[in-house]
Amino acid sequence: MMWDKPLESMHPDKLKDIQSDRLKNIVKRVYDNVAFYTNSFNNLGITPKDIKSIDDIHKLPFTKKSDLRDSYPFGMFAVPMEDVVEIHASSGTTGNPTVVAYTRNDLKVWSTVMARAICIAGGVKGDIIQNAYGYGLFTGGLGVHYGALETGITVLPMSSGNTLKQLQLMRDFKTTIITCTPSYSLFMAEEAVENGFHPQQTSLRIGIFGAEPWTEQMRQKIEETWCITALDIYGLSEIIGPGVAQECIGKNGLHIFSDHFYPEIIDPATGEIMKDGSEGELVITTLTKEAIPLIRYRTGDIVSLNSEPCEACARTLPRISKVKGRTDDMLIIRGINVFPSQIESVLLNIKGAQPHYQLVIDRKQSLDTIEVQVEVDENFFSDEIKKLELLKQKIKKDIDSVLSISVDVSLVEPKTLSRSIGKAKRVIDKRIL
Amino acid sequence: MNVKQLSIFLENKVGRLLETTEVLASQDINIRAMSIADTTDFGIVRLIVENVDKACRLLKMHDFTVEITEVIAVEIDDKPGQLAKILRTLQDNNLNIEYCYAFVERNQDKAVVILRMESTDKAIQTLINNGIKVLTQGELFR
Numbered sequence: 001m002m003w004d005k006p007l008e009s010m011h012p013d014k015l016k017d018i019q020s021d022r023l024k025n026i027v028k029r030v031y032d033n034v035a036f037y038t039n040s041f042n043n044l045g046i047t048p049k050d051i052k053s054i055d056d057i058h059k060l061p062f063t064k065k066s067d068l069r070d071s072y073p074f075g076m077f078a079v080p081m082e083d084v085v086e087i088h089a090s091s092g093t094t095g096n097p098t099v100v101a102y103t104r105n106d107l108k109v110w111s112t113v114m115a116r117a118i119c120i121a122g123g124v125k126g127d128i129i130q131n132a133y134g135y136g137l138f139t140g141g142l143g144v145h146y147g148a149l150e151t152g153i154t155v156l157p158m159s160s161g162n163t164l165k166q167l168q169l170m171r172d173f174k175t176t177i178i179t180c181t182p183s184y185s186l187f188m189a190e191e192a193v194e195n196g197f198h199p200q201q202t203s204l205r206i207g208i209f210g211a212e213p214w215t216e217q218m219r220q221k222i223e224e225t226w227c228i229t230a231l232d233i234y235g236l237s238e239i240i241g242p243g244v245a246q247e248c249i250g251k252n253g254l255h256i257f258s259d260h261f262y263p264e265i266i267d268p269a270t271g272e273i274m275k276d277g278s279e280g281e282l283v284i285t286t287l288t289k290e291a292i293p294l295i296r297y298r299t300g301d302i303v304s305l306n307s308e309p310c311e312a313c314a315r316t317l318p319r320i321s322k323v324k325g326r327t328d329d330m331l332i333i334r335g336i337n338v339f340p341s342q343i344e345s346v347l348l349n350i351k352g353a354q355p356h357y358q359l360v361i362d363r364k365q366s367l368d369t370i371e372v373q374v375e376v377d378e379n380f381f382s383d384e385i386k387k388l389e390l391l392k393q394k395i396k397k398d399i400d401s402v403l404s405i406s407v408d409v410s411l412v413e414p415k416t417l418s419r420s421i422g423k424a425k426r427v428i429d430k431r432i433l
Numbered sequence: 434m435n436v437k438q439l440s441i442f443l444e445n446k447v448g449r450l451l452e453t454t455e456v457l458a459s460q461d462i463n464i465r466a467m468s469i470a471d472t473t474d475f476g477i478v479r480l481i482v483e484n485v486d487k488a489c490r491l492l493k494m495h496d497f498t499v500e501i502t503e504v505i506a507v508e509i510d511d512k513p514g515q516l517a518k519i520l521r522t523l524q525d526n527n528l529n530i531e532y533c534y535a536f537v538e539r540n541q542d543k544a545v546v547i548l549r550m551e552s553t554d555k556a557i558q559t560l561i562n563n564g565i566k567v568l569t570q571g572e573l574f575r
Binding site for chain 2: 376378382383384386388410411413414415
């Protein structure tokens with residue numbers, strides 16, 4: 001079933017007309033209302049008049065995550081605060097969080113694209129969605145929630161964690177759709193087995209999994225474990241949250257809602273636009289966003305684009321591949337974006353010195369773990385266990401609060417962490433996705 | 434009056450203590466006393482050695498995290514009740530011990546107690562005032 005049949009299956013030429021109109025409109029709005037864009041357009045010597053159709057998009061400047069950070073908190077707003085009805089924040093690269101804001105109309109768009117996503121995945125009235133994405137500042141929980149409300153499908157706002165309660169209500173309420181990170185679904189299955197639940201005997205039939213990269217092997221494992229269809233959802237807070245693209249039953253790419261989020265694939269090194277099928281960095285322009293419209297936002301996610309109509313579901317919306325990697329050093333741990341630089345700044349703040357450190361990412365019992373190994377140099381050393389233990393606790397507490405996830409800290413001897421020539425190897429990712 | 438102790442950070446890993454002692458042995462540095470404090474993932478080795486500055490440089494050269502810590506060495510008779518007497522003195526003067534360890538000097542029927550105090554100078558003064566023998570670095574190795 002299509003939520004928005006005319007829009008989801010329209011002729012590409014017609015889609016292009018809509019995109020062109022919307023682009024012209026949004027370019028004018030950001031140029032008039034956001035100083036950052038006024039300046040960056042002026043620097044390139046362009047004005048909104050130079051944008052006559054979607055084909056002119058390559059003339060526009062890119063927007064980077066650091067631009068959002070530099071404009072903290074409200075510098076990217078294109079509307080006055082009184083028009084903003086909801087604000088979220090995700091952890092930024094260093095220091096400041098990234099602000100995400102919605103006008104009433106933005107929430108309407110978010111609800112619509114999420115409703116489309118749920119329908120693409122096969123959700124229909126009569127289903128019960130168990131939404132195990134975190135509610136709160138993280139956009140995952142509320143995004144799915146709004147989409148479910150829009151479709152009229154029953155939603156159970158579980159939020160993340162509390163696994164035994166999840167399992168109990170899954171069994172007793174006979175929920176049919178689960179939404180969470182793919183790794184959490186496997187963790188839940190393990191807990192289920194340990195507690196006498198049978199993952200294959202639930203009423204679940206669909207899983208909508210996202211917020212972290214996952215592979216075909218993991219899909220297979222999830223589908224076998226739960227006896228469900230496991231589909232990928234893509235989104236990022238800066239653009240709208242979940243609901244930017246959704247995989248259909250064809251399991252051959254995620255349909256991107258390009259009437260709202262215009263995708264381009266670029267060579268991350270040169271910025272050149274790449275043709276369909278090539279892997280490169282996904283760049284998105286929000287065509288309809290009001291509160292914080294973004295022009296050519298560099299997601300850092302490596303994907304390829306496929307504009308062929310879909311054989312499985314007949315949608316004409318282009319498809320992006322599953323995320324193949326990142327252009328930067330961002331890690332996704334339990335659905336949360338983590339930059340090594342965040343940990344660096346915490347360590348620097350503690351003693352005013354930068355110790356050598358390393359992050360070891362692993363997946364134990366389907367749950368991501370992150371261990372921060374800190375080399376104890378003279379600045380950090382004490383002959384008293386008590387002081388070292390306090391130091392360890394402080395490092396953990398400060399990192400936990402910056403990242404919003406719990407980390408393990410261990411103190412190690414100097415020169416024990418691996419160093420590659422010139423640049424330290426900061427991250428060891430042992431996860432097999 | 435205080436003496437110097439080597440404090441070395443070690444991970445709880447097989448062979449690390451051995452490596453430490455081999456580095457010292459390679460330059461004929463004798464260990465008079467040793468104490469190890471450990472947690473699940475790391476430990477601190479405290480050593481009393483002759484030629485402590487040389488030992489410290491040597492270990493640093495081998496990438497150990499090491500520092501010299503000022504501690505107090507107290508000489509007592511190797512008899513029952515002697516340690517208790519010192520601890521009572523410290524207690525009565527409200528002086529807190531961070532950690533301590535001891536070793537016996539066999540040919541003299543004496544024992545040496547190493548004390549790491551919250552306030553070293555005040556502790557030394559109190560011990561001396563109470564007639565307790567506090568050793569200098571030189572006296573420790575005579």
